[in-house]
Amino acid sequence: MHIGFLGLGNMGGPMAHNLLKGGHQLYVFDVSATAVAGLTAAGAQEATSAGAIAKAGVEVIITMLPAATHVREVYLGDDGLLANVQPGVLLIDSSTIDPMSAREVAAAAAKNGNPMIDAPVSGGTVGAAAGTLTFMVGGSEADFQKAQPILAAMGKNIVHCGDCGNGQVAKVANNMLLGISMIGAAEAMSLGVALGMDAKVLAGVINSSSGRCWSSEIYNPFPGVVENSPAARGYSGGFGTDLMLKDLGLASEAAKQVRQPVILGALAQQLYQAFSMQGNGMLDFSAIIKLYRQEN
Numbered sequence: 001m002h003i004g005f006l007g008l009g010n011m012g013g014p015m016a017h018n019l020l021k022g023g024h025q026l027y028v029f030d031v032s033a034t035a036v037a038g039l040t041a042a043g044a045q046e047a048t049s050a051g052a053i054a055k056a057g058v059e060v061i062i063t064m065l066p067a068a069t070h071v072r073e074v075y076l077g078d079d080g081l082l083a084n085v086q087p088g089v090l091l092i093d094s095s096t097i098d099p100m101s102a103r104e105v106a107a108a109a110a111k112n113g114n115p116m117i118d119a120p121v122s123g124g125t126v127g128a129a130a131g132t133l134t135f136m137v138g139g140s141e142a143d144f145q146k147a148q149p150i151l152a153a154m155g156k157n158i159v160h161c162g163d164c165g166n167g168q169v170a171k172v173a174n175n176m177l178l179g180i181s182m183i184g185a186a187e188a189m190s191l192g193v194a195l196g197m198d199a200k201v202l203a204g205v206i207n208s209s210s211g212r213c214w215s216s217e218i219y220n221p222f223p224g225v226v227e228n229s230p231a232a233r234g235y236s237g238g239f240g241t242d243l244m245l246k247d248l249g250l251a252s253e254a255a256k257q258v259r260q261p262v263i264l265g266a267l268a269q270q271l272y273q274a275f276s277m278q279g280n281g282m283l284d285f286s287a288i289i290k291l292y293r294q295e296n
Contacts, residue, residue: 001024001025001059001060001150002024002025002027002056002057002058002059002060003019003024003025003026003027003058003059003060003061003062003150004026004027004028004029004047004053004054004056004058004060004061004062005019005026005027005028005029005039005044005053005061005062005063005064006028006029006030006050006053006061006062006063006064006065006074007030007063007064007065007066007070007095008028008030008032008035008036008038008039008064009030009032009035009064009066010125010128011064011094011121011125011128012030012064012094013035013038013039013128014125014128014129015062015064015094015121015128015133015154016028016039016044017039017042017129018128018131018153018154019062019150019153019154020039020042020043020044021131021153022153024150024153025045026039026043026044026045027044027045027046027047027053027056027058028040028044028045028046028047028053029046029047029048029049029050029052029053049079050074050077050079050080050081050084051079051080051081051083051084053081054080054081054083054084054085054086054089055084058089059089059090060089060090060091060092060147060150061081061085061089061090061091061092062092062093062094062150063075063081063091063092063093063094063095064094064095065093065095066095067095067097067246068095068097068098068101070095071093071095071097071101071102071105072101072105075091075093075105075108075109076105076108082108082109082112082114085112085114087112087113087114088113088114088115089114090114090115090116090117090143090146090147091109091114091115091116091117092116092117092119092147092150092151093105093116093117093118093119094118094119094120094121094135095120096120096121096168096171096172096175096246096247096250097118097120097168097250098168098172098250098253098254099138099165099166099168099169099172099254100165100254100257102118102138102164102165102167102168103164103165106118106138106139106164106165107164115139115140115142115143115146116139116143116164117137117138117139117140117143117144117147117164117167118137118138118139118164118165118166118167118168119135119136119137119138119147119151119167120135120136120167120168120170120171121133121134121135121136121155121171122134122136122171122174122175123155124238124239125237125238127155128154131153131154131155131156132155132156132157133154133155133156133157134155134156134157134158134159135151135154135155135157135158135159135167136159136161136166136167136168136170136171136174137151137158137159137160137161137167138161138162138163138164138165138166138167138168138169138170139160139163139164139167140163140164141160144160168250169254171247172247172250172251172254173251175244175247175248175251176247176248176251176262176265176268178214178215178244179244179247179248179265179268179269179272179285180264180265180268181213181214181215182215182219182221182285182286182288183268183271183288184213184215185206185213185215185216185220185221186221186222186286186288186289186291186292187292188202188206188211188216189202189203189216189220189221189222189225189289190222190289190292190293191292193222199222199223199224199225200224200225203216203217203220203222203225203226215286219231219286220286221286221287221288221289222289229286230283230284230286230287231284231286231287231289235283235284235286235287236283236284237284238284238285238286239284239285240281240282240283240284240285241272241275241276241280241281241282241283241284241285241287241288242276242281242282243285244272244285245269245272245273245276245281248265248268248269248272249269251265251269252265252266252269271288271291272285272288274291275287275288275290275291
């Protein structure tokens, strides 16, 4: 299949590589020449702009962009995708943005004659490289079925969440809970160790008891508890604090739109904001435990 791919960053780059491995022909664009070079060396063809990709005769276009501002510009701009793409081309946005923006862009695509789904991902850079991402998909059942084989080249768990925008709803709700639960795991681990308990023993008790959660079992924030976790390598790699802060902001903004209280979500956002302002934005979000261990 001929696929256009825009946005070749830490997530988009590995995802595009997996599409090439799956036998698809790829046309790629990114503002980073280095990112583009990595894909063209693997067999992709370079496009000079979003509009150029839309004119390349592709059957599907996938975007993986930093924020809603970029999504609007790429899709709705004067030389953007919708200004150049042929009707009937399937559009897949895997960026993480607010549900309202996703629905607005999808409505514009529909007026242009293009089916569109929002398909944000979970699984991080490791999952992107391994092709094991989870896709949370918003859109019609027919568009979901059409996109599923393409998404399967990049992930192993593909979930239809309902109408357009609902993929983003699932993503922001999940990541808000993740941010909250990581703070809880950090507090519990810090308390137990401060009271004299061995970190591994404490984690073992928690993970075989009612406190068990992904943040304590798979991604425990205390150093030395889980091998190969960010905590075991100085909180490098993984899912950055500033990325978690972005997603908590999206959850908070979406909650305002529907007047839904997110009390713990708002508190988590403030804690990650304070942590980021201390110069820790590039560290994995599990490094939030440093606030409790009073580490620099």
